[in-house]
Amino acid sequence: KAGVTQTPRYLIKTRGQQVTLSCSPISGHRSVSWYQQTPGQGLQFLFEYFSETQRNKGNFPGRFSGRQFSNSRSEMNVSTLELGDSALYLCASSLRDVDNEQFFGPGTRLTVL
Amino acid sequence: QKEVEQNSGPLSVPEGAIASLNCTYSDRGSQSFFWYRQYSGKSPELIMFIYSNGDKEDGRFTAQLNKASQYVSLLIRDSQPSDSATYLCAVTSYGKLTFGQGTILTVHP
Numbered sequence: 001k002a003g004v005t006q007t008p009r010y011l012i013k014t015r016g017q018q019v020t021l022s023c024s025p026i027s028g029h030r031s032v033s034w035y036q037q038t039p040g041q042g043l044q045f046l047f048e049y050f051s052e053t054q055r056n057k058g059n060f061p062g063r064f065s066g067r068q069f070s071n072s073r074s075e076m077n078v079s080t081l082e083l084g085d086s087a088l089y090l091c092a093s094s095l096r097d098v099d100n101e102q103f104f105g106p107g108t109r110l111t112v113l
Numbered sequence: 114q115k116e117v118e119q120n121s122g123p124l125s126v127p128e129g130a131i132a133s134l135n136c137t138y139s140d141r142g143s144q145s146f147f148w149y150r151q152y153s154g155k156s157p158e159l160i161m162f163i164y165s166n167g168d169k170e171d172g173r174f175t176a177q178l179n180k181a182s183q184y185v186s187l188l189i190r191d192s193q194p195s196d197s198a199t200y201l202c203a204v205t206s207y208g209k210l211t212f213g214q215g216t217i218l219t220v221h222p
Binding site: 056099 | 144145149158162205207209210211212213215
């Protein structure tokens with residue numbers, strides 16, 4: 001069974017731009033969560049989607065948004081990029097919810113210049 | 114108080130020894146507990162999960178959970194240099210998975 005895939009793997013953007021990241025979960029998994037990982041803050045929860053609905057959201061500004069499609073694939077968008085948004089963005093999928101095992105994709109490394 | 118706390122380390126153990134990693138959490142309602150391993154430059158890899166009080170063993174790994182003390186640990190027996198990585202404790206809390214800052218483990222030959 002294929003694992004979680006994320007595209008693109010690397011991105012370089014400049015301040016003020018916006019970016020869209022994509023995540024395809026493991027087949028059969030319906031819950032998709034997004035995380036931001038930085039050396040200073042560690043792994044921080046962004047949001048979780050299930051059946052195209054956002055079920056939970058972390059403490060991030062409204063510039064961070066996401067969506068999930070009917071095939072469970074998910075995208076996250078960051079608008080008006082700031083230098084501090086440079087991070088590894090990780091997507092994880094699980095069968096139903098966060099109490100099930102979550103499996104991570106390889107991540108998207110975003111650099112904001 | 115952080116929701117999930119781990120000693121950042123680094124924890125250094127000799128090859129063949131037992132490595133003991135600890136984690137405490139603040140939400141008494143937490144139901145699920147996970148240990149992830151993350152190599153430098155890679156994404157986290159799930160190595161153990163535990164839902165009930167007590168011990169759970171899988172190969173060289175043993176997870177221990179004590180809900181009364183709000184404590185979860187990971188033991189790695191017969192540690193190998195390939196076990197050198199950052200170990201992340203994760204706990205479900207308020208509908209989300211919260212991670213500790215991670216413990217850096219170094220296994221030296």
